[in-house]
Amino acid sequence: MKNKNLIESFLNASRGVLYTIVKERNMKIHLAMSFFVLLLAIWLGVSKVEFAILCLTVAIVLCFELINTAMEVVVDFIVDVYHPKAKIIKDVSAGAVFVSAFFSIIIGVVIMGDKLMLRLIDYIGK
Ligand SMILES: Nc1ncnc2c1ncn2[C@@H]1O[C@H](COP(=O)(O)OP(=O)(O)OP(=O)(O)O)[C@@H](O)[C@H]1O
Secondary structure (H helix, E strand, C coil): CCCCCHHHHHHHHHHHHHHHHHHCHHHHHHHHHHHHHHHHHHHHCCCHHHHHHHHHHHHHHHHHHHHHHHHHHHHHHHCCCCCHHHHHHHHHHHHHHHHHHHHHHHHHHHHHHHHHHHHHHHHHHC
């Protein structure tokens, strides 16, 4: 069943994102963290390039969460009993989210760590 037009395509993709937000607790956490990090970056006055890197990092984590959700649905659709291969697929897929989230923390600290420290020292000093 092909999408008839771009708007339909966009609506279906939005439904996919919404489904993941509603169903997956981790997506809610990632989304909240993403908003927090981007607002913090604006508050700290990061450069345009730094902000772009943070946006890319956040997008990668959220996209892996979307793909992980799709993988879980595919696996559950194919097997509804315990299977070692199903476990590997789900664990590897979750691993992709974990790796991206881990490195996103490092990127966030590298870009904002010193700026945040300076702000906090400045704030405490007043
Ligand atoms: N059919 C299955 N066969 C074997 N192991 C399974 C199966 N379904 C789930 N698991 C195991 O349970 C874990 C959690 O699977 P579940 O489908 O509940 O995902 P989830 O709790 O939404 O995970 P995530 O936190 O990554 O979003 C998987 O990572 C896997 O180790």
